[in-house]
Amino acid sequence: AAHGARKMEDYGRFLALLASALLVGFASVVLSLVWVFQYRGGLSWDGSEKEFNWHPILMVMGFVFIQGIAVIVYRLPWTWKCSKLLMKFIHAGLNTIALILAIVATVSAFDFHNASNIPNMYSLHSWIGLTVVILYCLQLFSGVAVFLLPFAPVRLRAALMPIHVYSGLTMFAAVIATALIGITEKIIFALSAFSYQKSPPEGIFVNCLGVLLVIFGSLILWMASRPHWKRPPEENAKILSPIGATPESTEAESTMTNSGNADKSDPRSNTEAARKENIKFDEAGQRSTM
Amino acid sequence: AAHGARKMEDYGRFLALLASALLVGFASVVLSLVWVFQYRGGLSWDGSEKEFNWHPILMVMGFVFIQGIAVIVYRLPWTWKCSKLLMKFIHAGLNTIALILAIVATVSAFDFHNASNIPNMYSLHSWIGLTVVILYCLQLFSGVAVFLLPFAPVRLRAALMPIHVYSGLTMFAAVIATALIGITEKIIFALSAFSYQKSPPEGIFVNCLGVLLVIFGSLILWMASRPHWKRPPEENAKILSPIGATPESTEAESTMTNSGNADKSDPRSNTEAARKENIKFDEAGQRSTM
The missing domain is CATH 1.20.120.1770 (Four Helix Bundle (Hemerythrin (Met), subunit A))
Incomplete structure (x- = not known):
């Protein structure tokens, strides 16, 4: 509270x-x-x-x-x-x-x-x-x-x-x-x-x-x-998408939540792993500035 | 390497x-x-x-x-x-x-x-x-x-x-x-x-x-x-000081190393804990800017 x-x-x-x-x-x-x-x-x-x-x-x-x-x-x-x-x-x-x-x-x-x-x-x-x-x-x-x-x-x-x-x-x-x-x-x-x-x-x-x-x-x-x-990172996009919605390939939907590591241990496909890495790099690029 | x-x-x-x-x-x-x-x-x-x-x-x-x-x-x-x-x-x-x-x-x-x-x-x-x-x-x-x-x-x-x-x-x-x-x-x-x-x-x-x-x-x-x-944080000051040297009370010696959590589980005195908190806040203050 x-x-x-x-x-x-x-x-x-x-x-x-x-x-x-x-x-x-x-x-x-x-x-x-x-x-x-x-x-x-x-x-x-x-x-x-x-x-x-x-x-x-x-x-x-x-x-x-x-x-x-x-x-x-x-x-x-x-x-x-x-x-x-x-x-x-x-x-x-x-x-x-x-x-x-x-x-x-x-x-x-x-x-x-x-x-x-x-x-x-x-x-x-x-x-x-x-x-x-x-x-x-x-x-x-x-x-x-x-x-x-x-x-x-x-x-x-x-x-x-x-x-x-x-x-x-x-x-x-x-x-x-x-x-x-x-x-x-x-x-x-x-x-x-x-x-x-x-x-x-x-x-x-x-x-x-x-x-x-x-x-x-x-x-x-x-x-x-x-x-x-800063606009929060896109990390949780998939979890919070409506069931059945497919995440975009290059752009992840953003959310207003911020509970970073919620899905750390999820089993994931190769493309999902790539998307995560994409986000991580994007983040790195942004965090390393201001 | x-x-x-x-x-x-x-x-x-x-x-x-x-x-x-x-x-x-x-x-x-x-x-x-x-x-x-x-x-x-x-x-x-x-x-x-x-x-x-x-x-x-x-x-x-x-x-x-x-x-x-x-x-x-x-x-x-x-x-x-x-x-x-x-x-x-x-x-x-x-x-x-x-x-x-x-x-x-x-x-x-x-x-x-x-x-x-x-x-x-x-x-x-x-x-x-x-x-x-x-x-x-x-x-x-x-x-x-x-x-x-x-x-x-x-x-x-x-x-x-x-x-x-x-x-x-x-x-x-x-x-x-x-x-x-x-x-x-x-x-x-x-x-x-x-x-x-x-x-x-x-x-x-x-x-x-x-x-x-x-x-x-x-x-x-x-x-x-x-x-x-940025100048690296002061975290490891005590470990890397020569044996017998006492850390300063308000200012910790800085080092060029950066292995952040090396002494996480050390037993420590109250003043040592206070010093750590001091550093953490100082860090917070600095990191939250640029």
């Missing part, structure tokens, strides 16, 4: 952090919209500064907020009854949306530069930002090829998993760092250094946007790195 | 990453010095821009490079034969040096602003930067009070450890993000936005410094988050 109460308390803490992250992330998107519409003349797609204005909005919405949700989507407790395969599709789908928005945002910056005869790729923001977009692309393709499609051998999955998790979290942090550089660059270009130094309302406003992005990133990274909030 | 070979290969990989991190970190310090002496007129302490020039140098040297070493110092394999207490002193000492350099660097920026009638605390860089300096201070004091001094109960240590590790890594990342904002701000103030956009040598040069900082941070965070590179 005490154990159950502690579990509920922990669940409540997760929900509180999730609600905070969603609130802060949503507020960041709103602030980026207010910045553009209140202070920067709104949106269009005509090579003007209004086309550039898509850049901060789509980056905050896609590359920060949606990527942040993608990072923690496996940890939402109510998804643990869904199959791992479905969750992989959702994880890959959210990251694909984030990537598309980031690419459109990048194009809007290049387009604006070209139309206004401003050089491209001169700034630290552009160097780090474009590198992250390219690496994010590679991460998405390698992730789909190795973890989502059924062809990769178990050992490759186990070997890639720690790198996949590390790259994902590091790129998420790098995107936020790049956004902070971008906000600073844009506010100085828009107001001049001298005006920014006098703390005008727009200066304070974009600083607040930057602070919200840092808080959002910190919340997501905390939630993503607590081992006890 | 195969196991031993794998261990050596893993050790070699750690050393290669460590060498890369030291090289990149050292190169960052050199680049910050070259920036200041080649392009920005050198150093002094007179309220001029030359006083401000201490800011990037001390931040890169102290808050990035030395903090980075402090983050991974427990993981250097040749320190595993040193007592945990000694390593805690070294960890706290390196962080204290980093903090002092960061504070002097902060003072140099305020001093320069005040002497030149430039407002303070108007920028996103200053908001995030000062917040991190204050939080870093709190982290150092709470770390010394709870983990270094012998007064804190074991349960408090176990509860604080995941937060301590998370805050440490997050602040390290935030310091690098803040440095990137600072580099961008300074180069635009120094050259004007228009000149920076034409990719002059100084612009390219500081972008390279920023890229090096990102690579240094990524290497340190990778090394700090591999579970198999």
Whole structure:
């Protein structure tokens, strides 16, 4: 009973952090919209500064907020009854949306530069930002090829998993760092250094946007790195399946229970043993990261 | 034998990453010095821009490079034969040096602003930067009070450890993000936005410094988050101590071996049992993080 109460308390803490992250992330998107519409003349797609204005909005919405949700989507407790395969599709789908928005945002910056005869790729923001977009692309393709499609051998999955998790979290942090550089660059270009130094309302406003992005990133990274909030392993899938149901060949149904060694002494077929080993490796790959 | 070979290969990989991190970190310090002496007129302490020039140098040297070493110092394999207490002193000492350099660097920026009638605390860089300096201070004091001094109960240590590790890594990342904002701000103030956009040598040069900082941070965070590179637990301390040596009361000697349960059935005194529990909790605290 005490154990159950502690579990509920922990669940409540997760929900509180999730609600905070969603609130802060949503507020960041709103602030980026207010910045553009209140202070920067709104949106269009005509090579003007209004086309550039898509850049901060789509980056905050896609590359920060949606990527942040993608990072923690496996940890939402109510998804643990869904199959791992479905969750992989959702994880890959959210990251694909984030990537598309980031690419459109990048194009809007290049387009604006070209139309206004401003050089491209001169700034630290552009160097780090474009590198992250390219690496994010590679991460998405390698992730789909190795973890989502059924062809990769178990050992490759186990070997890639720690790198996949590390790259994902590091790129998420790098995107936020790049956004902070971008906000600073844009506010100085828009107001001049001298005006920014006098703390005008727009200066304070974009600083607040930057602070919200840092808080959002910190919340997501905390939630993503607590081992006890991981989706439970698939171990007991067969036992808890309805009688007569056949387990999937590459993806085991997950459950919300966690009584690890219940079927240790079961006699099992060769394919069952292989499935177990598969799970063990998958686990190894995941446990060896965060 | 195969196991031993794998261990050596893993050790070699750690050393290669460590060498890369030291090289990149050292190169960052050199680049910050070259920036200041080649392009920005050198150093002094007179309220001029030359006083401000201490800011990037001390931040890169102290808050990035030395903090980075402090983050991974427990993981250097040749320190595993040193007592945990000694390593805690070294960890706290390196962080204290980093903090002092960061504070002097902060003072140099305020001093320069005040002497030149430039407002303070108007920028996103200053908001995030000062917040991190204050939080870093709190982290150092709470770390010394709870983990270094012998007064804190074991349960408090176990509860604080995941937060301590998370805050440490997050602040390290935030310091690098803040440095990137600072580099961008300074180069635009120094050259004007228009000149920076034409990719002059100084612009390219500081972008390279920023890229090096990102690579240094990524290497340190990778090394700090591999579970198999953790300092091994203290479990076997007593067995492997020379005959007649008494184990320390709060700190157990560590060893490089790892055969966890060798002395499970030993009869033991009450204080010995307490020491074991202490270790178990300490472990729990550490394992529950990265």
